[in-house]
Amino acid sequence: MSNIYSFDVVKNNGEKQALSDYSDKVILIVNTASKCGFTPQYEGLQKLYDKYHEQGLEILAFPCDQFGHQEPGDDKEIAQFCSLNYNVSFPLFKKLEVNGDNASPLFSYLKKNAPGIFGSEGIKWNFTKFLVSKKGDVIKRYAPKTAPEKLENDIKEELEK
Structure with a gap:
């Protein structure tokens, strides 16, 4: 695999989505959860999306229940939560695993x-973020505690390339 465009994923409504559909976009991929201390980051993610989507930013949220059972709902419940509480308009995908034998190939x-x-590959918690270039290359990984607004300069830099 040379970049993320060779992956297909499933939206939270069950539709298949080719990541190649996002070619020439700057992408922020996030593993999310509805009942996490970092859940309010949905607000910051939505602000970034509102501000930069027209310039080519895509934010892709992948709910995950591997950390403290903080995403117990099904895909419909997750979508309702995100819409009602954070007015999320960026794409939500089917709940998946990010670590272990059943980890998503994308993750x-x-x-x-x-x-x-220290070179560890495992994801430590919800709201780990990955910035992907317009060419589909993984640029940077951000810790869960890194607030979305702290990514703004890196996103702007990628959008300008």
Whole structure:
């Protein structure tokens, strides 16, 4: 796999989505959860999306229940939560696993191409973020505690390329 465009994923409504449909876009991929201390980051993610979507930013949210059972709902409940509480308009995808034997191939690829601190590939918690260039290359990984607004300069820089 040379970049993320070779992956297909499933939207939270069950529709298949080719990541190649996002070619020439700057993409922020996030594993999310509805009952996490970092859940308010949905607000910051939506602000980034509102501000930069027209310039080519896509934010792709992948709910995950592997950390403290903080995403217990089904895909419909997750979508309702995001809409009602944070007015999320960026794409939500089917709940998946990011670590272990059943990890999503996309997240396995992201972790390999942007390892965490000390080279570890495992995702430590919800709201780990991956920035992807317009060419589909993984640029950077951000820790869960990194607030979305702290990514703004990196996003602007990628959009200007």
